[in-house]
Amino acid sequence: MRARGQAREQARGDRTRIRGMPPSTPAPAVSGSSSAQQHDGEGPVLDPAVAAALKKDDAGLVAAVVQQYDTLEVLMLGWMDEEALRRTLTSGRVTFYSRSRAEYWRKGDTSGHRQWVKGVALDCDGDALLVTVDQEGAACHTGTRTCFDGRALDAMTADRPDPEGS
Numbered sequence: 001m002r003a004r005g006q007a008r009e010q011a012r013g014d015r016t017r018i019r020g021m022p023p024s025t026p027a028p029a030v031s032g033s034s035s036a037q038q039h040d041g042e043g044p045v046l047d048p049a050v051a052a053a054l055k056k057d058d059a060g061l062v063a064a065v066v067q068q069y070d071t072l073e074v075l076m077l078g079w080m081d082e083e084a085l086r087r088t089l090t091s092g093r094v095t096f097y098s099r100s101r102a103e104y105w106r107k108g109d110t111s112g113h114r115q116w117v118k119g120v121a122l123d124c125d126g127d128a129l130l131v132t133v134d135q136e137g138a139a140c141h142t143g144t145r146t147c148f149d150g151r152a153l154d155a156m157t158a159d160r161p162d163p164e165g166s
């Protein structure tokens with residue numbers, strides 16, 4: 001399968017053509033390591049129009065909800081700064097910013113549970129992203145498919161009122 005071959009190429013760190021990107025935009029080299037590379041004023045930056053639409057928190061981050069593209073499972077929540085979003089938009093792989101480790105983290109580099117980007121949307125007020133992916137294996141670091149599996153809270157459920165009023 002082509003996708004598997006592409007996966008192996010990217011795992012080796014090769015540059016890979018990103019579908020949908022204009023030919024004038026070179027695919028960025030994606031570091032295989034998770035070492036933080038804060039932007040130093042050189043190299044590619046996030047599209048200024050996209051950056052301007054982001055409503056970041058005090059730490060410069062926006063929440064990224066990650067969803068399996070075909071089953072619509074809500075897989076996990078991560079955080080992205082502008083550079084993590086740029087990498088996600090341009091590499092075909094999801095990259096987060098780890099607040100606890102203060103470094104970029106490309107999902108699956110250590111676990112093998114890679115996330116292949118299918119789409120990215122910004123929400124209505126710019127403070128959250130919806131990233132649709134094809135998730136390999138478990139999205140959660142605890143080994144469950146999603147971060148929400150088996151963690152339901154006791155909630156009172158309710159039904160919406162019958163529009164007939166009967």
Ligand SMILES: [Zn+2]
Pocket residue numbers: 076139140141142146147148
């Ligand atoms: Zn989790």
